[in-house]
Amino acid sequence: MKTIHIQSRHASYPVHIGENLLDQIHTFLDAKTSYVLIHDSRIPQAYVQKILNALPQCLEIVFPQGENAKSMAQWDKICTTMLEANVLKNATIIALGGGVTGDLAGFVAATYMRGIDFVQIPTSLLAQIDSSVGGKVGINHHNTKNAIGAIYPPKMVIVDVNTLKTLPPRHLANGVAEMIKCGMIADQELIEQLEGGLFDRQPLALIRRTIEIKKHFVEIDEYDRNERQLLNFGHTLGHAIEAHYRYERYLHGEAVAIGMVHATLDHAIKHRLMDLLRQYNLPTTDHVAIRDLLPYIAKDKKNRDHQARMVLIKVIGSAYLSDCVIDNEIIPINEVKPNEHLG
Numbered sequence: 324m325k326t327i328h329i330q331s332r333h334a335s336y337p338v339h340i341g342e343n344l345l346d347q348i349h350t351f352l353d354a355k356t357s358y359v360l361i362h363d364s365r366i367p368q369a370y371v372q373k374i375l376n377a378l379p380q381c382l383e384i385v386f387p388q389g390e391n392a393k394s395m396a397q398w399d400k401i402c403t404t405m406l407e408a409n410v411l412k413n414a415t416i417i418a419l420g421g422g423v424t425g426d427l428a429g430f431v432a433a434t435y436m437r438g439i440d441f442v443q444i445p446t447s448l449l450a451q452i453d454s455s456v457g458g459k460v461g462i463n464h465h466n467t468k469n470a471i472g473a474i475y476p477p478k479m480v481i482v483d484v485n486t487l488k489t490l491p492p493r494h495l496a497n498g499v500a501e502m503i504k505c506g507m508i509a510d511q512e513l514i515e516q517l518e519g520g521l522f523d524r525q526p527l528a529l530i531r532r533t534i535e536i537k538k539h540f541v542e543i544d545e546y547d548r549n550e551r552q553l554l555n556f557g558h559t560l561g562h563a564i565e566a567h568y569r570y571e572r573y574l575h576g577e578a579v580a581i582g583m584v585h586a587t588l589d590h591a592i593k594h595r596l597m598d599l600l601r602q603y604n605l606p607t608t609d610h611v612a613i614r615d616l617l618p619y620i621a622k623d624k625k626n627r628d629h630q631a632r633m634v635l636i637k638v639i640g641s642a643y644l645s646d647c648v649i650d651n652e653i654i655p656i657n658e659v660k661p662n663e664h665l666g
């Protein structure tokens with residue numbers, strides 16, 4: 324097992340990464356603490372059972388799987404269930420599952436009784452390398468992705484890579500898209516390793532590397548005002564595509580894959596990126612015109628004064644923020660220098 328510590332504004336929290344960690348869950352959790360286990364309806368029961376075996380007193384709350392569960396209605400239901408069960412401020416929430424579970428359960432943790440502790444046990448690749456690290460929690464609202472949320476770091480993250488064995492291939496590829504994103508913005512070697520098929524042979528090594536990249540951006544800019552925004556490569560159009568199809572056609576990483584292709588302006592890099600995305604069965608294009616995505620792009624939290632602020636790629640492994648005019652194509656007009664305060 325390897326542990327990476329993430330330094331947040333108020334405290335540092337460990338991300339434990341290894342195999343079969345769910346079988347040793349009792350060593351990470353304190354049986355005397357009062358726990359609330361939150362998971363969706365699709366997570367394999369075997370994982371739920373391992374936690375319930377270690378923590379028999381824990382309150383279990385199940386919500387329907389899927390992006391639509393990241394909603395005010397589900398947040399309300401979960402908080403109500405916890406109030407009815409008399410869950411107190413000293414309880415700890417365990418978010419077991421993918422990014423939807425982490426975002427929703429984390430937002431409950433951030434808001435219930437003005438904030439209670441929570442532990443992330445991410446089981447999808449996307450959640451293991453991305454959403455469980457960095458403290459962003461939240462829900463969608465009014466057809467706007469992550470419209471309501473907080474930066475609320477977990478107390479601990481436990482990444483058991485063995486859980487990926489049951490993850491459907493489409494969801495595995497969905498996570499690889501975020502891995503590719505990290506390579507594109509920060510690590511050319513990671514891109515070369517993915518091209519060489521290393522993920523199939525040594526997933527643990529690439530998962531660790533991607534978490535280290537995420538750690539770098541989270542620690543220098545936890546509140547997402549400067550450098551952390553580079554992690555949004557592919558997300559301006561990705562979020563717009565997800566919203567355009569009402570979160571039904573594409574998974575998050577798939578939409579980001581298409582968004583990354585749009586945001587890569589250099590032809591040679593674009594072709595290399597498309598080849599890599601295809602290698603992992605990810606989509607590279609969609610027939611929707613960029614112009615039709617503009618109403619959704621206008622809602623993007625990164626935009627200022629009606630200009631679209633996007634992450635673009637200089638060379639593989641190096642990204643920058645730029646104000647762009649978006650019509651039928653993306654035209655960079657003004658590079659935003661690092662540390663230029665955007666808040």
Ligand SMILES: NC(=O)c1ccc[n+]([C@@H]2O[C@H](COP(=O)([O-])OP(=O)(O)OC[C@H]3O[C@@H](n4cnc5c(N)ncnc54)[C@H](O)[C@@H]3O)[C@@H](O)[C@H]2O)c1
Pocket residue numbers: 363364365366367388389390393420421422423424426446447448449450453454455456457458459460486487488489490491494497574575
């Ligand atoms: N907070 C952040 O920083 C951040 C970053 C990126 C993405 N996100 C959010 O993450 C969400 C997407 O997360 P996701 O792709 O994990 O989707 P998800 O949470 O819906 O999980 C995908 C599906 O896989 C199932 N599943 C999870 N682990 C499994 C396993 N080991 N075996 C079998 N089935 C398993 C789930 O039950 C679900 O049906 C989006 O809402 C996105 O906005 C958040």
